[in-house]
Amino acid sequence: MTEIAPDAGFHQNKKLKDALLQHAPLSAAGLSERLFGLLFSGLVYAQIWEDPEVDMEAMALSENHRIVTIGSGGCNMLAYLSRRPASIDVVDLNPNHVALNRLKLTAFRHLPDHAAVLSFLGTAGDRGNLALFDRHIAPHLDETSHRYWQQRGLTGRRRVSVFTRNIYRTGLLGRFITIGHLLARAHGVRLEEMVETKSLREQRHVFDTRIAPLFDRPFVRWLTARKSSLFGLGIPPQQYDELAGLSEEGTIAPILRHRLEKLACYFPLKDNPFAWQAFARRYPRPEEGRMPTYLQPQHHEAIRDCADRVTVHHAGFTELLMAKPAGTVDRFVLLDAQDWMTPRQLNELWTEITRTAAPGARVIFRTAAEVSVLNGKLSDSLLEQWSYLADQSAALDKRDRSAIYGGFHIYEKRPA
Template sequence: MPSYSSTGVAPAPTASPSPALPAPRAGGPLAGRMFTALHDRKLVYNACWEDPALDREALGIVPDDHVLVITSGGCNALDYLLAGAGRVTAVDVNPRQNALLELKAAGVRRLAHAEFFELFGTGRSPRAGEMYRDALRQDLSPFARRYWDGHMDAFAGRGWRDSFYYRGTSGLLAKGLMLFLRHCKGLGPHLEELLDAPTLAHQRDLYESRRISDRLRSATRLASRPLALSLAGVPPEQRREIAEEYAGGTAQLVHDGLDAILGRLPLADNYFWRAYITGSYTPECCPEYLKAANFARLREALPRLDVRTATVTGHLTGAVDRPDVSKFVLLDHMDWMGWCDQAGLAAEWQAIVDAARPGARVIYRSAGLRTRYLDPVRVVHDGRTRRLTELLHRHPERAAALHERDRVHTYGSFHIADLP
């Protein structure tokens, strides 16, 4: 019988009013419309693709911190709670991403760890529908209920996308890429060998002796096409950034990332790529929020989580009280804002400056090697207009050193900056 928790649970996190399903924005070239149609109608990310181990080091989270993070898959918002943040606000303009975080939070409150790990660790459970009806649905906001009422079959383990980690548009891309590597390139057994390698030296030896780098070339060309990148949540503006700044463009960036992941960095604890290669995490190789040793502590921390469906600017400027944020995690969304909405980017940074505590820290990632789109941004601080790049105190050496250890390795650069 299921061992759902029905007593002693924390209250559900606050969720913003449920929006209607957004319609695609009109206009723009075909690639832009394709990206918009996918992003505005689908769950894009089934997990976060930013390494929270690096974020913890970059942010230095303490109990007094209020962290604002773009939700994405919700994994890292939960990680920051475990890191000890006094408050975490997860903000996303795509309500499906927030619905996923709400489902995870409901699972932490209402399920035993074994059931929770079935859903979000194994990525499938024959009792997914039962768990949802009997324990999880009651904790969700109206939008999240409507969404999961029609999508819990993503956890059923049926069909060719037989894991939740092969669902969402990023999961569809992952499944397609893995099928190509396994069946067209014959790399299936070699990928398993790499995952099971007992040491990094053994992993590197396997990678080189099997000539895996050469066999990845056609796969990286496939993964760098506009449709594939749209499935991964990469808009045309970000592809432009890569093409202009990265030698060899998107295909080379993808290849270099896979080359580092499989050949230079240890796969033993790389749960990001394990999930996409196998469809599942393991109890030893999984995000911190899924580990049994952290489960009770995460349940106790959930009241400190707030989930909001809004833009960063909309949330910060629409708050009744000053948000008083000490740490901002902006992911890579400024890449596309910088190219197509410079006024919106400036408004967002003004909202950040106005809502930040003195000395607040901001981290962000970019597909490119630089973030030139920040150069024109001006904000008002202490009553006078200043260039944002002059206002920020950046830590490029520290950021570059952390970026080298990134287990995801799909970004061109990582950035750490402090406000005055």
């Protein structure tokens, strides 16, 4: 599993190209895939957008479990450590995410206390964070990650200086959210109005009267009808086509509206850090609401003590599993990666999942549509070895505070 430099372009990242490219280069679909790949080659997610509380309940996560998960922004991997699992293997095809995951782990291992971790990873930024990095984090980073965070951009600032501002406003998704705020402002709406509300009733009022009407504006409808305009959400062409197929209008505007409604209206703002990131572009202050799981003080000791149980790999999921002995993984976390996959890739993945699954193993994942992506794509010989926990999947989907997916799914290994 050879690593490439985090700054390598899409054309150099064979792992990502193999996962993403499915059509001829000069076809419309092929051009769309390559444009998405170029955008996806940089940092995409500074924060993961799957609810770790839902994940941990779905996995029935305990201290003896060995986990393989996709890294993304690294928040959920850290949250899982609050349950003190035996080990976590983190995989990601994007080397920028690998560098971020390793930085976050090193911060927990070596920063002096929870206050320092919160300052570095959870606030809108503090100039003192550079001193924290230089003194406590940089000496303990691997060579590739150290070079990545020390590299200087066109402004002359080191990349790590983003932690003196607000890292969650960076990356592809962070910039997309910023554009969404600017677009709303151009139509006379401040999305920050949502976090000024005091109750679910007020949240509903702001959404119905201020935010929902934006989706009927001609320019917004035109924009959401174009695949490339949604690449900033991390939605690849395959996912866009699936979402658009759910709408009578053939665009994803109604689906985006519904999912933003769930984010805005279904959970109290004080309990939903995902909503704070969407509507305020920051996490709440202590008096405003709850921080994400991995930054809550009661979990700091467990995460710090167990951080050495994590290994971060620049690799694909199937690639990593192929190197593991049979029956050695208890929990698999696939995020929404299967929405990208062809039936061949899905069957290769689940062949390795099934081979490496320990008795009673569970697989969790999310999908753009409501139904499981395995339906009609996974071979019967593989599917019959797993039980679909439909009721628990549906119940936990309703409680997922990030609210951006159509379905949440849990599969459990059947007894041999």
